[in-house]
Amino acid sequence: MSLGSHKCVWAAETRQCGVPHTNDTANTSRPLSVGKMLRAGCRAALRRPLLASRRLSSLAASQAIAGERPVDDEKWIRLMQQTSRLETSVLLPLNEKLLGPLDRKHREEKLPSLPFVFLLGNHSSGKSSFINYLLQRDVQSTGVAPTDDGFTIIAPGREDLDQDGPALVGDPDLGFSGLRVYGPALIQRTQLKVRKGIQANYMLVDSPGMIDSPRSPPHQSQFGYSATSGRLSPQQQQSNSFKGQDSDRGYEFPEVVRWYAERADVILLFFDPDKPGTTGETLSILTRSLVGMDHKLHLVLNKVDQFRKIHDFARAYGSLCWNLSKVIPLKDLPRIYTMCIPTKDNQMQAAEGLGASMKDLDAMREEVVSEVQRAPERRVDNLITNLYDSSRLLKMHAEIFEDLRARYASEKWRRSALVAATFVGGNALAASALASGVPIEAAAGLSVASVLASAGVVWHNSTVMAQLERDLLQEDSLGELFRRRYGRQLAEGDEYVLSLWKRVLPSLQVAAHTLGFSKLPKLKSSEIAALDNIVSNEIPELRRQCAPTDSSLAHQVAKMFRS
Known part of the structure; x- marks a missing residue:
């Protein structure tokens, strides 16, 4: 083919x-x-x-x-530039000012220079064979036993060149410098392969095969494979999952998988008939590292041509579904692609095994290939989705942050006014007494008493304000501010707002504690207006620009009514 x-x-x-x-x-x-x-x-x-x-x-x-009209790449580049401009000019400065929930370190990192597809799976599940088939040349070694112990980035180029991990991670422009934090063991097991003749405008990332080992941590479904984004930020959520785990590879494999998955545009998770979802590390990665990646994750049951009886296929497929159901707490399982890689001469033995269904397997494989080759388009979709999610997240943080600051400032002003009233009132009374003929000693005593009373009120106020700071940092107090601000959305059953709050709460507590209540910056109305503009105007316009208006009747009708 x-x-x-x-x-x-x-x-x-x-x-x-x-x-x-x-x-x-x-x-x-x-x-x-x-x-x-x-x-x-x-x-x-x-x-x-x-x-x-x-x-x-x-x-x-x-x-x-x-004969179809090709997609104009300049259009996608322009859309990516627009999302980057909005993020750098609006989101990042406000996030830095308020110590917001957006990950500052990862936001400052550059994305990999090309869209890329991330391949995961058990050892000998066919990841490398699929890469070779996709690129139509032998780039990766294949075999029944594990053939690779690291991550391999495969990129198109005009010459065949290899680059080791330190050089790849050290390059500030390729977008992989963030891997440095995971230590030298990972860097030494990372390489870049540039290959000529590859007809692709995306990169492929091959990962080491996942296996069971005596120290592999058991998977736990409570970390949740979520169909929504209702979770903490990756660093807050994954710290509890990964921290303290023994590493069998010399680096924290689940964290590295999470790093690649967050930046990937398409993720393929391979299973094979010999290990249909029974590898503990695979299920652990699914429940820990791939949480919230549902929109770009594709499950693949590979090597289906190895079955000789339909009964064997049914048992393996059922076993995979059973294992996935234990870690995916949803009534409906995601789609599982069943496919196989053809031989080099592209001839199938139709008389053996599941030969009668080989056409279906070919069609399914081409669907997977089509998803892979949509990676550049998915890059734009993912950037717009991330921009929307980040804007809503930062807006909620900013609004509750301002409510928190206003409540503290109001109480502080009220108590400062009480001190001033005590001091001014006492001295005014002393002056009035002196003017009415009271001995100067008595008037002076009254003035001193007012000063002492003011000092006592100041001390009492400091105690009360310290207690108020502790109370305002509690989840109940912040939850009250949230319910007051978003009461209407909660009454309407808006689950997305509730999921955002679960992610905003920790960042609010950290920001208030770090900055100190007396130094909380005041939020400008123009800053909230800029966030509203992104959510209400900029993002819908970006969506319209990348919508298939020319080929979709639904989009054409919607455009007609909009105009």
């Missing part, structure tokens, strides 16, 4: 980007800068049509799709 009808034009495109490309023997001995070459190649790849390399199962279908 051919990967596509067009040929690789990487070298020509890199020339257009201003990158020299020469066959001069004088220059071939000079070492190439992998980072510079890859960045130039990434820019060139993003200019190729996103759908140009989409594969189909027949030549007729391939020719039919070739």
